[in-house]
Amino acid sequence: MCSGMRSISKSKFAVRKLLQQCVTVSKLEPCIGLSFCNLTVMQSTPLCQNMSTGVRTRNINPRTEHYIASDVKCTSVRQKSDSVLHESYTAQEGSDQKEEKKEEKEKEWYQSSTFKGIAAVTATSLTVGSLAYLMHVQGEPMRTESGEIIDDEFTGKWNGNFSRAIQRYINPSREQLLPEPLQPPYYQPPYTLVMEITGVLLHPEWTYETGWRFKKRPGVDYFFSKVCPPLFEVVIFTSEGGMNADPLVNNLDPHGAVMYRLYRDSTKYVNGHHVKDLSYLNRDLSKVIMIDCNEKSFQFHARNGLKLKKWTGDNDDKTLIDLANFLQVVGSSGVEDVRTVMEYYSRFDDPMGAFKENQRKLEEEKQRRLAVASSQDQKKNWFWRK
Template identity: 50%
Template structure:
């Protein structure tokens, strides 16, 4: 009796150790009935029954006991009884198949509808763009495609229309952006000043109270009055749309100092960016100065004078300094402004360099005045001595 109890105790410890080692489900052992447990002991003892737990990792011995058979069958039955979502007759599997079928059907009809829409749009494009133009009498006008087959005519006319549209977007809207210079007896300013609107004269700002609005930069009035006619003809050349920029310019310039306004349609579209083409201004580039903060926004770098981009700071005095600089250039009657711009372009801050040059020029002028004054005083003193000498004689 004591030997049997000791064998059962050793069997239980060894079995639990084996279950933990090979990660077999522990419930398998608990599902064995007491009778099966005793049968396993009778057929093979502790060693026979424990060997079953090596079933999944070790090679099954040639002769097994009853407990081995029972446990192996139970493990296989548990594996077969696991739920599978793809089994036939399973409500969840049936519902999943229905949902997948519904998704496939929706995608199929979506692609069909998309194809029909694209085909219809393509057909309408060919019919509207590929048909020949009609004359006043309602008859088709003969062009270079009229002698070709009908399908080829429509295709080539559509292709030409698309190229024309692309060229219209990329090229300026006209070859001459400004009219010809004014003839005498009217006064044509000798220089042309081209100004960007956004972040040079105004800055867009959004708040909860006001929404989007444009702030006027300090010094705008000073710049327009000191650089307006008769020194410069002022042109606004901006990348903004006309319906956005037109009322802003009206508000900035109630006195009409800005002569011309050029908008986004007059720019040239290059490498994904709208560029101001100064060669289309119909003006001599030796007399043109363009003010912008973006170095890539102007086609002629030698005519571009870069200033700092305004971020809305109301203490900014850039336009005041710029007005003084431009007025100095105009009053100096420079023959080619590009030479002046080439010089100031070598500085990170052209306006700061201009201020320094102005300071040095004032110091030199003051020194010259002092020297002239000293010479005058010396001559006056000498003449007084000579006059007094002759009076004595």
């Protein structure tokens, strides 16, 4: 009997200890019970209080009171944890607001007139300083092989270096754009033909699908076959940059009819235009012919130039064929000064049309003379027959 009572008391002690360990059970559970020796302990919740469990109140009151007290403790713990979480969230929210305010202040500073003024002054100072340094370096005077300075028109002036740099930018990159004419036993063609490529030999086109493309003018191959040596020394002189124009010339002239190539660095910059100063070519100007579609490009030597209409991509164009025939006639005629011929044809809006008309008249005159000569021969023959 005593042993049975002792086991029951031990069991009750174990139940009480187990209940103490389970005080943190969540209230979300509708009903939690522990059964031992026909004794059921129910969680004291409104849902469980309204449920019929079949257990007498007197048997569970001590356990329920203990559980309620434990639940109060759990609630206080939860409230503390919630307060701690709320404080941490509030602190984080406050730090985020501080960061946002800091960013707004930085944006306002960058957008302020003070910052813009400082940035403008800094950028201007750096730009001016860099340009001044580059112009000073580029404007250094020429020196001999021993290192002595060569005097020029800017020597002794306070802005000598800057003046030299400006002149070197405006003027061609070197004093002689072409080498000395070939001497015997090598052959030097008697005439020099200077050609522009853009608008004369090529037409640039741009589309969204293909970007920049260059269309080859009809008759280019025939033209180079007629104006190549021995009559002409062909020089490509264009206002385009060398990196862009050089591969174009390679495609235009696969057989090497072009002897020299000159690009934008060889021009003289005057009033917004890249002028081709023929006096830098190191050739006799009485034997130089300039072909271009922009008369401002050869404004210093208008008598040497022949202006053609700018080609716009017409596939039926035959100007180059007529031009090749014209130049071949000039070269084979042995003209002493080509400037007289160029000056004459420059008066016409369509020089090649005027040349073709003159050729037609010459051919008619030739036929008329042949007819007259033939008639005279017939008369002579008739006289001797008599």
